[in-house]
Amino acid sequence: MSETADSSAGFRSGYVAIIGLPNVGKSTLLNRMLGTHLAAVAPRPQTTRHRLLGILNGPEHQAVFFDTPGLLDPKYPLQQHMKREIDLALTDADLVLLVLDASRPVEDAASFTGLVAGRKAVVALNKVDLVKEKKDLLPSVERLVAAGFADVFMVSALIGGGIEELKAAIVARLPEGRPFYAPDAIADRPERFFVAEFIREAVFNLYGEEIPYSTAVVIEEFKERPGRKDYIRANVYVERGSQKAIIIGRDGDALKRVGTQARRNIEGFLGRPVFLELWVKVAEAWRKNEQFLRENIYDRE
Ligand SMILES: Nc1nc2c(ncn2[C@@H]2O[C@H](COP(=O)(O)OP(=O)(O)OP(=O)(O)O)[C@@H](O)[C@H]2O)c(=O)[nH]1
Ligand SMILES: [Mg+2]
Numbered sequence: 518m519s520e521t522a523d524s525s526a527g528f529r530s531g532y533v534a535i536i537g538l539p540n541v542g543k544s545t546l547l548n549r550m551l552g553t554h555l556a557a558v559a560p561r562p563q564t565t566r567h568r569l570l571g572i573l574n575g576p577e578h579q580a581v582f583f584d585t586p587g588l589l590d591p592k593y594p595l596q597q598h599m600k601r602e603i604d605l606a607l608t609d610a611d612l613v614l615l616v617l618d619a620s621r622p623v624e625d626a627a628s629f630t631g632l633v634a635g636r637k638a639v640v641a642l643n644k645v646d647l648v649k650e651k652k653d654l655l656p657s658v659e660r661l662v663a664a665g666f667a668d669v670f671m672v673s674a675l676i677g678g679g680i681e682e683l684k685a686a687i688v689a690r691l692p693e694g695r696p697f698y699a700p701d702a703i704a705d706r707p708e709r710f711f712v713a714e715f716i717r718e719a720v721f722n723l724y725g726e727e728i729p730y731s732t733a734v735v736i737e738e739f740k741e742r743p744g745r746k747d748y749i750r751a752n753v754y755v756e757r758g759s760q761k762a763i764i765i766g767r768d769g770d771a772l773k774r775v776g777t778q779a780r781r782n783i784e785g786f787l788g789r790p791v792f793l794e795l796w797v798k799v800a801e802a803w804r805k806n807e808q809f810l811r812e813n814i815y816d817r818e
Contacts, residue, residue, distance in 0.1 A: 530579040531611035531691035536603065536632055539563050539587025541618040542643040546674035547571050547584045550684055554782060555704060556584045557714045559721035561729065563587060566595070566814070567714075568602040570705045572698055578688040579696040583610070588632065595804040598815050612690050613638040619671065620647040623657035626664035639668045639686055646673040709736040712783050716751055716795070719778040720764070723771070728763060731756040733803055735813045737796075747791040749783070754800040754813075761797050772797065 535543045539562030547556050547569075555571050557564055565586045573580040583606035586599035607613070613633040617623060619642040640661055648654060651671070658669050668686060672679035698705070713734040721729040738750040753775075755761050765772045772795055780793045803809040 528577055528579075528693065528695060529688055529691040530581070530694045530696050532581045532583065532609045533612045533614050533687055533691075534583045534585060534603075534606040534610035534636075535614045535616060536585055536607070537587065537616035538618070539589060541587070541616045542674045543587070543616045544569075544584050546614075546616060546641060546643055546672065547582055549674045549677065549680055550582070551703060553703065554785065555711070557718035557721065559718060559729070561721060563589070563599070563730065564718070564721050566599055566602070567710075568606040572703050572705075573684065573688075574696075574700050574702075575688070578691065579698065579700070580684075580687055580691060581697055582614070593805050594807050594810055595814075598810055607634050607636070610634075610636050611692055612636060612687065614687065615640045615666070616643050617641070617657075619643060619645045619654060619657070622653075623660050626657075626660040626666065629661075629666070630664060637690055638666060639670065639683070639690065640666045641674075641679075641683055642669060642671045643674050645671045645678065646676050708787060709739050711786055712736055712739065712749055713751065715782040715786065716753065716775065716779040716793075718782070719775045720753070723774055723778065724763070728755070728760060731760055731804070732764070733800070733809075733814055747787070747789065748794075749791050750794045750796065753795055753797045754803055755797065756800065756802055756804070758799055761799055764797050 535547060537543050544556035544558045544565055548554055551571050551573055556569050565584060569584040571582045585603045585606045589596060591597040591600045613636045615629055615633060615638050617640060642654060661669050670679055670683045670686060672683055713736050716734045720732045733754040735752045737752055740748040742748060753764060755764055776793055776795050780791060783791055800809055
């Protein structure tokens with residue numbers, strides 16, 4: 518056998534689309550499986566706006582995950598883009614990881630069949646830490662199995678639990694083949710993407726009501742400065758003047774909290790100190806503005 522054939526023999530690689538309703542823990546699960554804070558997470562639905570690729574490397578496998586926005590019925594252009602992100606992730610998928618919230622009984626398992634678009638699927642019943650009696654999950658599991666989802670795993674993305682079993686099951690179901698990315702790659706987005714996401718994540722975590730949904734973050738400048746901290750300047754867009762006042766807060770206190778939380782995560786991610794400057798701007802009804810969305814938010818796709 519030639520050396521080339523040897524090196525790919527038994528290696529498994531493929532794309533896994535992480536799909537599910539908003540807020541079930543898809544991004545938390547991706548972070549947990551990769552062992553790193555890659556995807557933005559917040560305790561409210563519609564946190565994820567982009568499909569985000571995260572790579573799990575092992576000596577004999579490479580699983581390329583796509584985190585996706587929660588499934589929804591799109592009502593305005595931002596949500597249409599979000600829906601398209603899900604469709605794009607499904608197009609490339611060898612396997613679907615369907616994530617469900619274990620604390621909500623599955624009533625209509627058959628309704629998930631259409632979502633996986635004929636792909637092989639593994640189900641993660643997430644948030645099992647919220648379920649006191651594990652036997653209460655049995656009816657949900659039975660309905661899933663009856664609907665054709667034979668591979669159901671109980672996991673807790675938040676506190677850990679069931680993750681290694683889930684990862685092994687995913688890898689075992691990938692096709693044999695060579696890796697798509699370098700063995701040390703973990704993502705395919707530029708650093709500035711993650712920087713913007715960490716700022717948006719802080720806004721999602723620190724404000725209530727419509728503020729997170731009305732916020733977009735655009736990195737305007739990102740300079741590496743030898744011997745000094747990286748300089749990052751970002752625009753935080755809101756839809757109205759009243760929201761701008763809320764985001765900034767009295768004496769700028771609220772915005773300072775955003776900066777502090779975001780900077781901590783950015784520095785953890787980049788592994789180096791940064792100087793972060795945030796500017797709050799109003800872009801009237803940007804969520805419905807196709808041009809704004811294309812130029813600032815979905816420009817890479
Ligand atoms: N108790 C518990 N909470 C969890 C678990 N996994 C995620 N969460 C919480 O659920 C909330 C939503 O998590 P995300 O990972 O942002 O959920 P998502 O499915 O990516 O949400 P969208 O991107 O909005 O669709 C956060 O508050 C998480 O901390 C879990 O295993 N147990
Ligand atoms: Mg998410």
